[in-house]
Amino acid sequence: xxxxxxxxxxxxxxxxxxxxxxHSRDAEILxxxxxxxxxxxxxxxxxxxxxxxAKAGKATLYRRWTSKSDLVLDAVSCMKxxxxxxxxxxxxxxxxxxxxxxxxxxxxxxxxKKTRVMAGIVSLLAKEPELAQVAHAAIMEPRAxxxxxxxxxxxxxxxxxxxxxxxxxxxxxxxxxxxRVLMLHLPVxxxxxxxxxxxxxxxxxxxxxxxxxx
Amino acid sequence: xxxxxxxxxxxxxxxxxxxxxxHSRDAEILxxxxxxxxxxxxxxxxxxxxxxxAKAGKATLYRRWTSKSDLVLDAVSCMKxxxxxxxxxxxxxxxxxxxxxxxxxxxxxxxxKKTRVMAGIVSLLAKEPELAQVAHAAIMEPRAxxxxxxxxxxxxxxxxxxxxxxxxxxxxxxxxxxxRVLMLHLPVxxxxxxxxxxxxxxxxxxxxxxxxxx
DNA sequence: CAGTTTCGGAACTCCTTAGTTCCGTATATG
DNA sequence: CATATACGGAACTAAGGAGTTCCGAAACTG
Numbered sequence: 001x002x003x004x005x006x007x008x009x010x011x012x013x014x015x016x017x018x019x020x021x022x023h024s025r026d027a028e029i030l031x032x033x034x035x036x037x038x039x040x041x042x043x044x045x046x047x048x049x050x051x052x053x054a055k056a057g058k059a060t061l062y063r064r065w066t067s068k069s070d071l072v073l074d075a076v077s078c079m080k081x082x083x084x085x086x087x088x089x090x091x092x093x094x095x096x097x098x099x100x101x102x103x104x105x106x107x108x109x110x111x112x113k114k115t116r117v118m119a120g121i122v123s124l125l126a127k128e129p130e131l132a133q134v135a136h137a138a139i140m141e142p143r144a145x146x147x148x149x150x151x152x153x154x155x156x157x158x159x160x161x162x163x164x165x166x167x168x169x170x171x172x173x174x175x176x177x178x179x180r181v182l183m184l185h186l187p188v189x190x191x192x193x194x195x196x197x198x199x200x201x202x203x204x205x206x207x208x209x210x211x212x213x214x
Numbered sequence: 215x216x217x218x219x220x221x222x223x224x225x226x227x228x229x230x231x232x233x234x235x236x237h238s239r240d241a242e243i244l245x246x247x248x249x250x251x252x253x254x255x256x257x258x259x260x261x262x263x264x265x266x267x268a269k270a271g272k273a274t275l276y277r278r279w280t281s282k283s284d285l286v287l288d289a290v291s292c293m294k295x296x297x298x299x300x301x302x303x304x305x306x307x308x309x310x311x312x313x314x315x316x317x318x319x320x321x322x323x324x325x326x327k328k329t330r331v332m333a334g335i336v337s338l339l340a341k342e343p344e345l346a347q348v349a350h351a352a353i354m355e356p357r358a359x360x361x362x363x364x365x366x367x368x369x370x371x372x373x374x375x376x377x378x379x380x381x382x383x384x385x386x387x388x389x390x391x392x393x394r395v396l397m398l399h400l401p402v403x404x405x406x407x408x409x410x411x412x413x414x415x416x417x418x419x420x421x422x423x424x425x426x427x428x
Numbered sequence: 429c430a431g432t433t434t435c436g437g438a439a440c441t442c443c444t445t446a447g448t449t450c451c452g453t454a455t456a457t458g
Numbered sequence: 459c460a461t462a463t464a465c466g467g468a469a470c471t472a473a474g475g476a477g478t479t480c481c482g483a484a485a486c487t488g
Contacts, residue, residue, distance in 0.1 A: 022464090041337035043257035046445060057466040062447065122336045122396050123255035132399050140397055165413040171393060172386070172414060178397070179389035182336050183354055185346055199379040200386060204418040236434090260475060271436040276477065 029054040033075035038113050041120030073131055080138035086149055095154035099197050103190055114139045115181040144170045160205045172201050243268040247289035252327050255334030287345055294352035300363055309368035313411050317404055326402055328353045329395040358384045374419045386415050
């Protein structure tokens, strides 16, 4: 029945400390599953691949998850990090400054991997609505959430006019990044993200930047 | 070797007129393949499914295409219609009018199906660069091309300022439609498309529409 | 009306992979 | 040291699907 929530990784455990059910081992296996998923997709992925990558036996995987689908569902849902603390987000005083400050090599790499995972399960989503929800919540929504926050702060400080459709605006960059990775198979680099910010997002919210004039 | 270009559907043939190699039969089979692809994706699709849908024998399929991949490659590339004649595009005098005139039930349905096909092969694109190119050219590029044309006309008539990044702007709507269909599994209806036009695309090119005011 | 060709369809082979079982080993407990 | 538990790994079963082969039936050819 591909039931989720069966295992919550806890970490904060030194290393292998025994032969009791080791929940940090779960996390290692799930991480291996995510890696394989990103590389070959759900249908290209075999349980043996995941076991090998995690240096585990296939039996171990089936002791912890009931099926391949169950494993993948858990792996995807565990990709969701704690929501970023709003106080920890950049606060440069301008919307553009905040958006640009979000562009870091680490976040680009992270985003690319998440998008590749998404690519690996896209064809499943139609059949598995539960996975669709979990995947979106874990992979796509966090970035949109941050964008909504930055935009709302810009509205609150009067930098931009109130936006009618904040949810849609916040999806511009994630959508176009996903398109570029999935459909075009082009890399997402700093330059591309800057062109989205300056050429699409900021103009769309009424900021006339250095790019627009002709 | 998954070679393409092996069959060009001709149509313009009354019906079954003989036992010579019937190229309109190719088109029927390819259409069946596209339908199945849209419904279950590449990995969910079996050659038997396609044969059954086309009321053909599996042997017939293998007489015409060397492999499942070959069949799919041909099917996807045959989805590309002739490029729309620029003269046949709407010409209402305003960019918004042209964009809205492009929203027709037929085109919405067509776009949804194309996007579902794309979803069915996304995970393949990483392994099959040839398919990636063909799929993009057949499925995604035509719509972007139309958008580029409409935008360029608006620039030419002085309605909007010259756009630095026309290619990117033309991808806004296709990207966000794809995102909505693939990731969110929400329907793409007229209302959503209008909200993209008025809430994202037109603001991004500097048209202050009726939607923006708060 | 023979001869030819392609057809639809069924039966078949072969391979991959999900899921199971078994076993020797390593570690913690007492 | 004896016991119990979970482990990694390998061998196994079962099912599904790609690709092949064969055959009787249709329909064009001449």
